Amino acid sequence: MTTQDRLAEQRRERRERLRNPPTPPVGVLVLVGVCVAAMVGQEIFVVLAGDRPALQAWSTVFVAIVLQALPFLGLGVLLSGLIAAFVPDRVLQRVLPRRAGLAVPVAGVAGAALPGCECASVPFAGRMMTRGVAPSAALAFMLSSPAINPVVLVATAVAFPQEPMMVVARCLGGLGTALIVGWVWARFGRDVPLRPPRAIHAEDGGPWETFRLTVQHDLLQSGGFLVVGALFAATLNVAVDPAWSLTVAGVPIVSVLVLAVLAVLLAVCSEADAFVAASLTGFSPTAELAFMVVGPVVDLKLVAMQTGTFGQAFSRRFAPLTFVVAVVLSLVVGTVLL
Amino acid sequence: MTGRAAVGPVLLFVLGAVVVRLTLTGEFLNFVKPGHRWWLLAVGAGLVVLGIAGTVREMRQPRTEAAEPARSRLHTRGPLALAPEVLEAHRRAEGHDHSRVPGIAWLLLLPILLVFLVPPPALGAFAAGRAGADVPKPPSSARFEPLGGPDPARPSVYDYAERAAWDDGRTLAGRSVELTGFVTPRPDGGWYLSRLRISCCAADARAYLVEVVGAPKDYPANTWVDVTGTYLASEPGARVARLTASRVRTIDAPGETYEQ
Numbered sequence: 001m002t003t004q005d006r007l008a009e010q011r012r013e014r015r016e017r018l019r020n021p022p023t024p025p026v027g028v029l030v031l032v033g034v035c036v037a038a039m040v041g042q043e044i045f046v047v048l049a050g051d052r053p054a055l056q057a058w059s060t061v062f063v064a065i066v067l068q069a070l071p072f073l074g075l076g077v078l079l080s081g082l083i084a085a086f087v088p089d090r091v092l093q094r095v096l097p098r099r100a101g102l103a104v105p106v107a108g109v110a111g112a113a114l115p116g117c118e119c120a121s122v123p124f125a126g127r128m129m130t131r132g133v134a135p136s137a138a139l140a141f142m143l144s145s146p147a148i149n150p151v152v153l154v155a156t157a158v159a160f161p162q163e164p165m166m167v168v169a170r171c172l173g174g175l176g177t178a179l180i181v182g183w184v185w186a187r188f189g190r191d192v193p194l195r196p197p198r199a200i201h202a203e204d205g206g207p208w209e210t211f212r213l214t215v216q217h218d219l220l221q222s223g224g225f226l227v228v229g230a231l232f233a234a235t236l237n238v239a240v241d242p243a244w245s246l247t248v249a250g251v252p253i254v255s256v257l258v259l260a261v262l263a264v265l266l267a268v269c270s271e272a273d274a275f276v277a278a279s280l281t282g283f284s285p286t287a288e289l290a291f292m293v294v295g296p297v298v299d300l301k302l303v304a305m306q307t308g309t310f311g312q313a314f315s316r317r318f319a320p321l322t323f324v325v326a327v328v329l330s331l332v333v334g335t336v337l338l
Numbered sequence: 339m340t341g342r343a344a345v346g347p348v349l350l351f352v353l354g355a356v357v358v359r360l361t362l363t364g365e366f367l368n369f370v371k372p373g374h375r376w377w378l379l380a381v382g383a384g385l386v387v388l389g390i391a392g393t394v395r396e397m398r399q400p401r402t403e404a405a406e407p408a409r410s411r412l413h414t415r416g417p418l419a420l421a422p423e424v425l426e427a428h429r430r431a432e433g434h435d436h437s438r439v440p441g442i443a444w445l446l447l448l449p450i451l452l453v454f455l456v457p458p459p460a461l462g463a464f465a466a467g468r469a470g471a472d473v474p475k476p477p478s479s480a481r482f483e484p485l486g487g488p489d490p491a492r493p494s495v496y497d498y499a500e501r502a503a504w505d506d507g508r509t510l511a512g513r514s515v516e517l518t519g520f521v522t523p524r525p526d527g528g529w530y531l532s533r534l535r536i537s538c539c540a541a542d543a544r545a546y547l548v549e550v551v552g553a554p555k556d557y558p559a560n561t562w563v564d565v566t567g568t569y570l571a572s573e574p575g576a577r578v579a580r581l582t583a584s585r586v587r588t589i590d591a592p593g594e595t596y597e598q
Contacts, residue, residue, distance in 0.1 A: 027345050056456055062452065217440070231448075275537035
């Protein structure tokens, strides 16, 4: 072997090493990092950032949004994991009518059976698509479930004790939005690139391993996007002065639009939004209804999670469509019923 | 086990452990309402179990060849893409391609670190001061029953504020009341006794402020106080609540800082 050959050989080895550095035990590093933060984090933080009330408020709201969503996310992921691992494809396809026009209302009404908030329904709808449910039907389920499930309706009744029609209006507005968006999607949404989550199938370990991997993947992905949404929502929650919305409280159509936008920005859980709506001084019932119809179907954390689950091309079209349908329907239902 | 494979389970484990810890120490009350306790414990325990099971499972997987480049470094599309058969072979060789962690999942570390990093985390005078002194509207046509119990009555701060601002203090006249809350400094001097009310979590907090008149002195923001006093009417039409203090004493922050 000539010297040149040996040099070339060495260079190749070095390049190879650079391209494939030994992977550090990342899991261990994560554990150590969190433990260190737990022990000395506060002292370091105080030295670096000082006493900043706005930063503390932001941090509290951010962690609160993640913490309140986590159990519902867990519930949704648990159910979708069970479906992915144990329910055969043909069962799901038999339950839902073959024609999209019929599957949409069936799925929409079935949404009432998942007693969670919006964070549960996004990964669930994703897995239903993976198992071959028509996208329009899965989307109708995703929109209706957080709006019309019994827990949310009871919370609404408690928040508006003297206005039972508010519960009816909310139920109609939420379900109507889900069905209209579902039908529109069935008719016009075929060409939109939609990237449902890939099916996960464990090669060894049987259905429980499939279950574990599905749950792990969905938790990590939806959880990560939930954090993105919570970052935006917490920032706006602290940065936007709530007083600006009050100045337009009396103006008919504008006040409805303003509360609809507020619902998107604040990202309040659908189980709590009725209480927030009820406390908004000076707004008409129709505007309060818009807050409760828009919130569960479009808000910052939902758009982030939908982008993560179905892709950007999807949410660029889906979120505006849902917002417009929800606002128009709130106006119609509110004018007729309230 | 490659270094990266077990990251997913470890992330879930850490998240679960932090949730369980927050719940058991009661710190979770700074973020969500007490009713979430069992939900949080269940999801925290579930995450811990999932994390441990995943770590054990992935450590048992056969060790992949060290020289084998990880799939994430192979081109799957574009001009440098490998043939589908080659990719498939790599996928098989790696054995558990599904356990790759989506990059976005690293963001889950952010709330975990913030819980540890940012000291006293309950919302306080900053949030209350921003909201302003106007008392939020109670549910329409809510009825205010007479305050029960002997003097001093101990209503919630939101209850007192609603009665004072939205019912002209009809049920408060002639009673002595005792309120517990934190101090929010008033822009034009003096201070409010204040409390935040949540329905689900701190993101939906509404602030209730009661202007304390006749207090012996000012206190720093976020001092917890117990104020005994009597109802003081506000100007007609103003949706604010006031109280004439007869006694003020400072106390330790309660475990549940929010009212429901």
